[in-house]
Amino acid sequence: MVVEGLMNVFSDPLVILFIAIGVIVGIIFGSIPGLTATMAIVMFLPVTYTMTSTQGISMLIALYIGGISGGLISAILLNIPGTPSSVATCFDGRPLAEKGQAAKALGVGVVFSFIGTVVGVLLLIVISPLLAGLAIKFGPYEYCSLAIFSLSLVITLSGKDLVKGLIGAIIGALLATVGLSPIDSRQRFTFGSADLTAGFKLLVLLIGLFAVTEVIKYAGQVRKPEKIEIESGVKMKGIGFTAKEFFSQIFNCIRSALVGVGIGILPGIGGGVSCMISYTVAKNSSKHPEKFGTGIIDGVVASESANNGTIGGAMIPLLSLGIPGDPATAMLLGGLMVHNVSPGPLIFDKNGAVVYGIFFAMILSAVMMMIFMLVGMRGFIKVLNIPKNLLLPAIVVLCCIGAIGDSNRIFDVWGVLIFGLLGFGLLKAGIPSSPMILGFILGPMFEENLRKASQLASSDSAFRHPIFFLFMIVTVIVVFMSLRSNKKAAQAENSIASE
Amino acid sequence: MEYKKNLFPGIVLTIFSIIYLVLTSQIKKFSGLGSDPLGARAIPYLWGISLLVLSIILVVRGIKQRTEAIKNNTYIKTQLNIANTIKENREIVMTFVSLAIYIALLEPVGFLIMTAIYLFVQTLILTPKEKRNYIVTFITSIVIAVALDYVFVCLLNVLLPLGIFGF
Numbered sequence: 009m010v011v012e013g014l015m016n017v018f019s020d021p022l023v024i025l026f027i028a029i030g031v032i033v034g035i036i037f038g039s040i041p042g043l044t045a046t047m048a049i050v051m052f053l054p055v056t057y058t059m060t061s062t063q064g065i066s067m068l069i070a071l072y073i074g075g076i077s078g079g080l081i082s083a084i085l086l087n088i089p090g091t092p093s094s095v096a097t098c099f100d101g102r103p104l105a106e107k108g109q110a111a112k113a114l115g116v117g118v119v120f121s122f123i124g125t126v127v128g129v130l131l132l133i134v135i136s137p138l139l140a141g142l143a144i145k146f147g148p149y150e151y152c153s154l155a156i157f158s159l160s161l162v163i164t165l166s167g168k169d170l171v172k173g174l175i176g177a178i179i180g181a182l183l184a185t186v187g188l189s190p191i192d193s194r195q196r197f198t199f200g201s202a203d204l205t206a207g208f209k210l211l212v213l214l215i216g217l218f219a220v221t222e223v224i225k226y227a228g229q230v231r232k233p234e235k236i237e238i239e240s241g242v243k244m245k246g247i248g249f250t251a252k253e254f255f256s257q258i259f260n261c262i263r264s265a266l267v268g269v270g271i272g273i274l275p276g277i278g279g280g281v282s283c284m285i286s287y288t289v290a291k292n293s294s295k296h297p298e299k300f301g302t303g304i305i306d307g308v309v310a311s312e313s314a315n316n317g318t319i320g321g322a323m324i325p326l327l328s329l330g331i332p333g334d335p336a337t338a339m340l341l342g343g344l345m346v347h348n349v350s351p352g353p354l355i356f357d358k359n360g361a362v363v364y365g366i367f368f369a370m371i372l373s374a375v376m377m378m379i380f381m382l383v384g385m386r387g388f389i390k391v392l393n394i395p396k397n398l399l400l401p402a403i404v405v406l407c408c409i410g411a412i413g414d415s416n417r418i419f420d421v422w423g424v425l426i427f428g429l430l431g432f433g434l435l436k437a438g439i440p441s442s443p444m445i446l447g448f449i450l451g452p453m454f455e456e457n458l459r460k461a462s463q464l465a466s467s468d469s470a471f472r473h474p475i476f477f478l479f480m481i482v483t484v485i486v487v488f489m490s491l492r493s494n495k496k497a498a499q500a501e502n503s504i505a506s507e
Numbered sequence: 508m509e510y511k512k513n514l515f516p517g518i519v520l521t522i523f524s525i526i527y528l529v530l531t532s533q534i535k536k537f538s539g540l541g542s543d544p545l546g547a548r549a550i551p552y553l554w555g556i557s558l559l560v561l562s563i564i565l566v567v568r569g570i571k572q573r574t575e576a577i578k579n580n581t582y583i584k585t586q587l588n589i590a591n592t593i594k595e596n597r598e599i600v601m602t603f604v605s606l607a608i609y610i611a612l613l614e615p616v617g618f619l620i621m622t623a624i625y626l627f628v629q630t631l632i633l634t635p636k637e638k639r640n641y642i643v644t645f646i647t648s649i650v651i652a653v654a655l656d657y658v659f660v661c662l663l664n665v666l667l668p669l670g671i672f673g674f
Contacts, residue, residue, distance in 0.1 A: 058664045171564050175520065178558045182527060185551050192537040194547035197530055220606075223633075227598040230635055401629035402651055404606065405622050408613070409655070413665045421610045429603065437516035455550040463543045 009356075013364025016062040017372065026059070026067040027369060031376045032384075034074020036391050038081075041088045042226065043399075045075025046218045049339040051403055053211070053346065054410040061347035061362055066369035068343045072336050073125060073373040076279055076319055077381065080117035080312055081388055084110060093279030093315035096287035100300065100307025107303050115248025116305045117312045118381045120261050124313035125374040127265035128272070128320020132327075133367050135273075140328035143353035148460035149470055153479035155454035158275040158331055160483045162443040163490050170494060172439045179439075180447025181454075183208055190456035203419040208427075211342040212411055212420045213448060216427025217441050218335060219407045223400045224432045230397075247382060253305060260290055260306055261313045268314035272321020275446060278334025279315035286314030320370070327351050327363060331449065338445045346414060510576060514569025520562035528555040601632045617670020618660075623652035 017023050030052070037048035048071040056064030079094030084101035097117060104113035146154070162177045163170060186197045187207025198204040264286040271282035290310035291300045300307050322333025323340075330351040332338040344351055349359045356363060381388065411420040431441055461470070470476055531551040593600055609625040626648035631639055659665040 054659065054665060055663060171561055171568075175558065175561050175565070178554050178561065181554050182551075182558065185554065189534075189547035191543055192541075192547055194534055194537055196534050196547060196551065197527075224599055224602055227602040227633060228596060230598045230633055397630055397633035398647060400633060401626045402655075404629065405626065405652075405655060408610070409659055409665065409667065412667065413659075416666055418610065418614050418668070421613070425603075425606055425610060428606075432599075433516075436512075438512050439516065451550075451554070458550070459543045459545045462545045465544075 009360035010364050012361040013366075014368055016361055016365040017066060017368040020063065023063050023066050023369070024372070026063055027070040027373055028376055028380075030067040030070025031074040031373050031380055034071040034076075035078035035081075035377065035381060035388055036074075036394075037071070038075040038078025038094075039090045039388055039392060040394065040396070041082050041086070041090050042222060042396065043403075044091045044218070044336075045072050045093075046214070046336045046339050047222065047403065048072075048075045049336060049343065050215050050219050050410060051406045053339075053343055054406060054413045056343065057346065057413050061349060061359075062365045062369075064347050065340075065343060065349070065362065065366060066373075068340055069366060069369050070373040070376070072340065073316075073319055073370065074377055075336070076315055077118070077121045077125075077312075077377050078388070079315075080121065080308075081114065081381075081385075082392060084113045084117065084308075085389065086392070091279070093283055093318070094311065095280055096283040096311035096314075097308055099287065099311070100303055100305070101311075103301065103303030104305070104308070109303070111248045112305070113248075113308055114385060115382070116253075116257075116308050118378055119247055119249075119254070120257065120309045121312045121316045122374050122378040123261055124265040124268060124316030125319055125377070126371065127262065127313070128269050128317040128323075129367060129370045129374070130320070131269050132320040132323050132370075136324050136328045136363075137356055139324060140353045140356050143329055146353065146475070147473070148457040148464060149473040149476040150479070152454060152457035152461050153476045153483070154329070154331075155450045155457065157479045157483045157486070158446065158450050159454070160487050161274055161277065162446060163487055163494075169438070170491075172437075173443050176434065176439045176441060176443035177447035179434075180444035180449075181451030182447075183213065183444075184448045184451040185455075190452065191459050203417065208423060209342075209414065209420060210338065210448065211346075211414055212423040213427050214335070214339050214342060214445065215407045215411055216424045216429075217431040217444070218339075219403060220424060220428025221431035221435060221441075223404055224428060225435065226396060226400055249305065257305065257309045260309050263293075264290060264310045264313035265317035268317025269321035269324075271314075272318035272333050273324050275325055275331045275333055275450075278322065278336070278442070279318040282318045282321075283311040283315040286310045316374075323366075323370075327355055327366070328353060331453075332445070335442055335445055338449065341449070510569045510572035512569075513565050513572060517562050517565030517567075517569050520558060521566060524555050524559040524562055528552070528559065531555055598632055602629065605629055605632065613670075614668045615670060617672055618667040619652055619656045620670065620672065622655060623649050626651055 033052065034045060034048050037043045037051075038045055049068050052067060052071055056067055059067070075091060076093050079090035080097050080101065082088050082090035083094040083097035084105050087098050087102040089095045089098055101113045101117065104110065159177060162173050184207070187205055188194065189196050195205060267286040267289055268279070268282045271277050271285060272279075287300075287307060287310045290306055291297045294300065294306060296304075318333070322337045325331045325333055326337045326341060328351075330341070332341045341351060347362075349355070349362050407424060408421050411424045412418065414420065434441055434444070531548055534548050534551070536546055536548070605625060605628050609621055613621050627645055630644050630648060631641075634644070656667070660667055
């Protein structure tokens with residue numbers, strides 16, 4: 009299977025071409041503030057419909073890796089993170105650029121993004137078969153508790169405002185109840201419509217929430233444009249930093265990448281959180297924490313290794329359990345389903361070649377990402393000037409094609425519009441949309457397995473399932489600890505406010 | 508102003524969750540062979556009731572913030588003026604309307620024509636008045652529409668609505 013996967017990727021010149029295109033487009037999307045890796049995947053999904061599964065999935069993966077990596081360009085040059093994953097790159101990347109060392113900051117960012125990706129992929133290759141092997145023994149009890157555990161992470165991820173985070177998750181779960189119920193196929197909330205009987209599609213929800221909402225947000229700012237000045241005089245020479253600097257960062261890089269992978273594995277928490285946590289960890293364990301924020305490469309390394317490590321981490325639960333780690337992997341989940349690859353514990357048996365193909369495509373994308381960004385940096389900087397008023401309408405049309413092409417019905421395009429409206433409303437109300445995706449995916453998983461477990465309860469007691477109890481105990485601990493840390497954070501904020 | 512972000516969504520979600528719960532009670536039960544003790548209503552009830560509780564918390568929070576704002580004299584009385592709101596956010600409203608018209612006419616008129624028109628209109632909406640260039644926008648819209656149609660229909664074999672004109 010490994011060899012077959014390798015052959016699938018490297019023996020087909022089209023796959024390599026699609027990966028190259030994917031990486032370049034991904035970097036562009038990542039570098040333009042307001043366009044994200046998720047949007048790049050949304051946009052290119054219809055392009056992959058008629059490709060083979062290896063071609064299509066490789067391209068989507070390349071877009072993901074390029075998209076997360078491209079964010080560092082605008083973080084360093086504009087002080088605006090191109091994607092949420094590069095928030096922490098601004099802290100030290102921008103001061104470096106102000107000191108006239110933009111090329112060094114960019115070089116460090118690119119090279120350590122590459123290393124972060126590779127560390128993430130290696131861990132993905134090691135951990136996902138093990139996790140899939142374990143998950144194959146999971147029954148309704150285990151899946152039910154896994155869903156509860158994953159949903160409980162919403163509490164950690166919603167930060168200060170727990171109520172709104174939970175509301176987001178429940179709205180997602182509510183939307184997923186439309187259609188036929190699991191097990192007994194009852195019609196729920198269908199109002200007699202044949203289209204509603206099939207329920208809402210994950211893809212349609214994601215396109216509406218992440219693409220249409222972005223266009224509407226932009227429409228709200230047409231008359232108040234932000235002035236952005238771009239330094240276009242940056243010259244890249246080689247990688248921009250010395251071998252000594254490289255070796256001094258190895259430990260920092262590995263630790264940050266591991267933080268990134270660890271956070272990526274947890275469902276729903278993406279690169280935005282991982283780069284912040286990794287930056288804090290690097291600062292707290294550094295010998296010179298006072299220099300952080302003044303423009304040292306340690307900060308850029310911590311942020312960029314971590315957010316790229318998150319890519320591999322987020323793929324682990326996606327492939328072996330079918331639970332995406334962040335919105336971009338939720339989009340990939342949609343992409344995998346379009347190509348008839350169903351993620352879950354059986355993926356290594358059923359689609360082994362495709363999975364190993366994914367691993368090789370990730371490594372190839374990482375290599376291409378590094379080469380393209382080092383060689384073509386000037387080009388990517390120029391693209392930052394692309395007028396968004398021309399780009400966004402084209403993205404909307406591509407999203408509509410994506411929605412139509414999946415199952416050939418206009419109903420889904422209406423769904424995109426409605427979810428775009430919903431996404432905008434939630435944005436205005438301050439309700440986060442990431443928990444919603446998690447609720448939409450985990451809600452049905454929870455229901456189906458809870459109801460199966462309720463059928464089993466009389467013959468097969470829950471006490472015979474240690475993993476079920478393990479998950480429940482971990483859930484209680486996670487909920488308790490994150491409630492406590494949220495409370496502490498709120499108290500700290502109040503005390504600052506009252507002073 | 509913070510209370511508005513809690514009070515208004517709270518009220519909307521409360522109403523929504525009540526409607527959802529009423530609809531849940533109308534789901535037909537199944538009690539034949541292979542049925543489960545929980546049935547098709549249990550989980551929607553769980554979500555609906557959770558949402559109701561959370562929305563009420565939001566409403567209560569909003570009311571508290573509002574009374575506090577009135578006490579501290581930071582409360583600004585605003586009158587809901589629909590015409591003004593629409594005027595203030597006209598680009599957003601127009602984006603929605605044009606997208607809705609695009610989707611509605613996509614099937615009867617066809618992908619190519621509607622896409623060209625939509626791209627033209629949407630680009631103009633997203634461009635500030637003083638920077639609008641009708642001719643350039645018109646040409647780019649047609650070029651992009653034709654290119655998309657060619658790539659998807661001819662190269663990628665994706666089925667798109669043809670419309671009455673057959674293209």
